[in-house]
Amino acid sequence: MGWTTINHTCGHETREQLYGKMADRDRKASAMGQSPCLTCRAEAGRAAGLTGTDKQIAWAHDVMTGVMGSLTVDDVASGAEQAARAVAAERGPEAARKIAAKAMTGYGDDPAEAMLAAGSSILEAITDASWWIEHRHDAGVEAGRMIVAQAASTTE
Numbered sequence: 001m002g003w004t005t006i007n008h009t010c011g012h013e014t015r016e017q018l019y020g021k022m023a024d025r026d027r028k029a030s031a032m033g034q035s036p037c038l039t040c041r042a043e044a045g046r047a048a049g050l051t052g053t054d055k056q057i058a059w060a061h062d063v064m065t066g067v068m069g070s071l072t073v074d075d076v077a078s079g080a081e082q083a084a085r086a087v088a089a090e091r092g093p094e095a096a097r098k099i100a101a102k103a104m105t106g107y108g109d110d111p112a113e114a115m116l117a118a119g120s121s122i123l124e125a126i127t128d129a130s131w132w133i134e135h136r137h138d139a140g141v142e143a144g145r146m147i148v149a150q151a152a153s154t155t156e
């Protein structure tokens, strides 16, 4: 192990303790230098509205950027279908149909585009950094579930 100076893209230098073989440390140091420092990443995340510790926000902002850039209709739709099935089991298929329709209202006529727009919109409102970290692998599916859950909670 050893202390290495990292030159970040924001112009700041940080000292990091890196572990492993020299070649691995060099690789890690140059990878870390490809991004802004933690303070600047946290600042960017805070500017995007995220709340939490600097470390959480920096990580969550990376997750958020990645998720928003690669959100798929399949993920959002599968979450929405899961939630709609749960509603159907509880309140019957007719209520589930009404709620699913309500969930997509206002997002346009194209079903796929509406699904994506609704998913993006619900995700954009999530500012809790720890939520993003927790759902870094399933944020799209979770967005689908939330769309339907939200519509269900406001529908008789």
Ligand SMILES: [Zn+2]
Pocket (backbone or CB within 6 Å): 008, 010, 011, 012, 036, 037, 038, 039, 040, 041
């Ligand atoms: Zn910086």
